[in-house]
Amino acid sequence: MPPTPSSRAWWGGSRAWWGGVWSTVVVPLLVAGFTLGGTQWSDRYGQPAARPVDALAVVLLLAGPALLVVRRARPGLVLGLVAAVLITYLALGYPVGPVFVASLFALAEAVSAGRRVVAYTVTAVTFTAAVSAYALTHPTTAIPLSAIGGWTASLVAFVAGCELRRSRRERLEQAREARREAERRRAGEERLEMARELHDALGHHLSLINVQAGVALYLMDDDPEQARRALATIKKSSRELLREMRATLGVLRGVDEPSREPVAGLARLDALVVENGQAGLPVTVHTHGSPRDLPAGVDLAAYRIVQEALTNTRRHAAADSATVLLGYDDEGLTIEVTDDGTASSAPGGGNGLPGMRERAAALGGTFTAGPGPEGGFRVRAHLPTAREEATP
Incomplete structure (x- = not known):
C-alpha cells in the first residue's frame, strides 16, 4: 500500500523530532562522556606530570559539550565559547585527552552554517593558543615539529571534510529547490490548461443554452414543436457541460478516475x-x-x-x-x-x-x-x- 499524505507527514515529523533530539541531547551527552572518560584515562596512565583532574577540570570538560546543545542556533558564538573553555583548560595544566572533540563539533557546525570567517579565525587562534598553553605548562616536554605538523594536517583535513559536507548539502538543497520550482511550474501550467478548458466549455455550452432558451420562450405558444426541440438541445448541451465540468474538476481534485468519454x-x-x-x-x-x-x-x-x-x-x-x-x-x-x-x-x-x-x-x-x-x-x-x- 502506498504511503498516504498523513503517513508521510507523520513520518517526516517523527524524523524531524528524532533529528532534533539527536542533535541537542544525544550528541552532547556522547561527547561529554567520551571527553570526560578519555581525559581521566589519560590522567591516570599517560601524563603523571599533569595537574590532577579535579572539580574545576570536570566543569571545564563538561562545559564544552554542554554548549553544543545550542550550536545550531548560534554556531559562531558557540565555537568561540568552546574554544575559550578549551584554552582555559589547557592553560591550567590539566592532562591532554580528547578535550578537542567539542571544539571539532562546534567547528563543523560553524562551517556548515556558512560562518567561514569566524570558523577559520577562531580555529587558527585556538590552535595557536592551545599549542602555546601546552608548551608553557609543560616546559620540560618539548613538542616535536612533526607532531605539530601532523596536528595541522589533521585539522586541515577535518576542515576540508566540513567544506565538502557543506557543499554537498547546498547542492542537495539546490536540487530540491529546483524540483519544487519545476513542480510549481508544472502545477501552474496544469491550472492554466484547466482554466482554458473550463472557459471554452462554459462559454460554448452556456451560449447555446442562452440562445435555445430564447428560442423556446419565443416559440412556446406559436410553434410548440420547435420550442420542444430547443428545450431538448438545452438538455443535451447542459448534460455535456456537466460532464466536462465533472471531468475537469475531478482532475483538479485528483480523486476521479480518467473519463471514459x-x-x-x-x-x-x-x-x-x-x-x-x-x-x-x-x-x-x-x-x-x-x-x-x-x-x-x-x-x-x-x-x-x-x-x-x-x-x-x-x-x-x-x-x-x-x-x-x-x-x-x-x-x-x-x-x-x-x-x-x-x-x-x-x-x-x-x-x-x-x-x-x-x-x-x-x-x-x-x-x-x-x-x-x-x-x-x-x-x-x-x-x-x-x-x-x-x-x-
Whole structure:
C-alpha cells in the first residue's frame, strides 16, 4: 500500500523530532562522556606530570559539550565559547585527552552554517593558543615539529571534510529547490490548461443554452414543436457541460478516475457544427489536404480554437454564417474560422482570444485574429505537428 499524505507527514515529523533530539541531547551527552572518560584515562596512565583532574577540570570538560546543545542556533558564538573553555583548560595544566572533540563539533557546525570567517579565525587562534598553553605548562616536554605538523594536517583535513559536507548539502538543497520550482511550474501550467478548458466549455455550452432558451420562450405558444426541440438541445448541451465540468474538476481534485468519454477533438467537429446550426449560426466546413490523425494535444487545441471562435461569433459578431477551413500539410494543421458579421467577434477584456493564442503558442504555433479580407472577422492558427510526430 502506498504511503498516504498523513503517513508521510507523520513520518517526516517523527524524523524531524528524532533529528532534533539527536542533535541537542544525544550528541552532547556522547561527547561529554567520551571527553570526560578519555581525559581521566589519560590522567591516570599517560601524563603523571599533569595537574590532577579535579572539580574545576570536570566543569571545564563538561562545559564544552554542554554548549553544543545550542550550536545550531548560534554556531559562531558557540565555537568561540568552546574554544575559550578549551584554552582555559589547557592553560591550567590539566592532562591532554580528547578535550578537542567539542571544539571539532562546534567547528563543523560553524562551517556548515556558512560562518567561514569566524570558523577559520577562531580555529587558527585556538590552535595557536592551545599549542602555546601546552608548551608553557609543560616546559620540560618539548613538542616535536612533526607532531605539530601532523596536528595541522589533521585539522586541515577535518576542515576540508566540513567544506565538502557543506557543499554537498547546498547542492542537495539546490536540487530540491529546483524540483519544487519545476513542480510549481508544472502545477501552474496544469491550472492554466484547466482554466482554458473550463472557459471554452462554459462559454460554448452556456451560449447555446442562452440562445435555445430564447428560442423556446419565443416559440412556446406559436410553434410548440420547435420550442420542444430547443428545450431538448438545452438538455443535451447542459448534460455535456456537466460532464466536462465533472471531468475537469475531478482532475483538479485528483480523486476521479480518467473519463471514459471521448476526448474533445476534431472528431467531434460535426457535432459542434450541428449545435451551432441549431443555435442559429450555420457553419460550413472545408478541408484542404489529406486529413490524418493528429497528436492528442494538437487535436484538442484545434477543436477548442474552432469551438471558441464560433462561440465568439455567435455572441459578438451578429453574423449570418461562419466558415471553418482545415488545412493539412506536412508541417501541421492550419485553422481558419471566418464569419460575415458586421461587428467584431473579439470581446474587449475577455479571455477567448488570449486563450486561443496560448493554446497555439504552447504547441509552438502561431495565432492571429482580426478583420477578414472580405469583411467580418477571421481567426487563424497554425499548429505544427512535424516535431511531435517525429518523436518516437
